[in-house]
Amino acid sequence: MNLNALDLNLVRVFDALLRERSVTRAGERIGLSQPAVSAALNRLRHILNDQLFVRHGHEMLPTPRAEAMAEPVRAALAALERTFEFGQRFEPASLERTFTLMGADFFSLLLMPQLSQRVAVAAPQVALRFLDSARGDVSRLLQDDAIDAALERPLEVPEWVSSALLFRSPFVMIAAAGNAALRAAGIEAGATVPLDLFCAMRHAIRSIDGSMSGFTDNALAAVGRSRRIVLGLPHFQAVALAVKNSELIASVPKQFATAVAGELGLTVYAPPIDIPVPEIRMYWHSRHDDEAPHQWLRNQVLATVNALGFSG
16 A cells, blocks of 8 residues: 555544544544544545444444554554653643543542542643443453553453552441341441341342352352342442342442441441452553553552552
């Protein structure tokens, strides 16, 4: 092909379409109008003699040719960025970028408001976007640069995924203040719920994939016991609200329980078994290991987690 027909803006449009799967969102990502993105796509189609993206519902899906080009194009753009950034001092105040994070509503409720404030002070032109864990496979989303980082419990990931420990998240049990079964048993706030009572009570669970088991059930199975899960919900906040308005109980991360118990009128108890404590980690693609803006974002996340006392 004739490289004289190709300019960098076309490559940027191609990369934005791969990430966003939408002409409108791709334009917003790189600061071009929808007609400009469409025109650039048409030029690329002509140059490469391939449709590259075809409409399917509300999305623009890449053709096999586009998928094959995805990783080399991203690597080339990243190399160009590193080349032009080399030797330049990174200034957050002049950074114009949208960072996309993904995780449970735990983070959208407890971390993101404070992280947004911290970022706004140092980098007022930076925007933050947060996606729910249910969005999809973390490794694929990192590979596609659909997200900059995922905040998740332990995951099996390829070797090209980097990670850092954020905090450890022990489980506690929450119940509505005045829960009849716990009151009848004389269990005080903060006390350990007896195993027989714990297994007999009705439980709610946070589940993003529809499964009705988790860390607590694995720990119970290890001692030959099980519990009654009667409600599965995709968000911790929904679980807490369900518990607030019923006789249900739930096992949730301690940091979340501490944050919402007072506002929702919940009482926190200790579970009757040792539940393995998950390490909550931040995951990102290793191609961003040495990228100054990405390093800065990761440091902001770590600083906010520490300021919130999640590690305490």
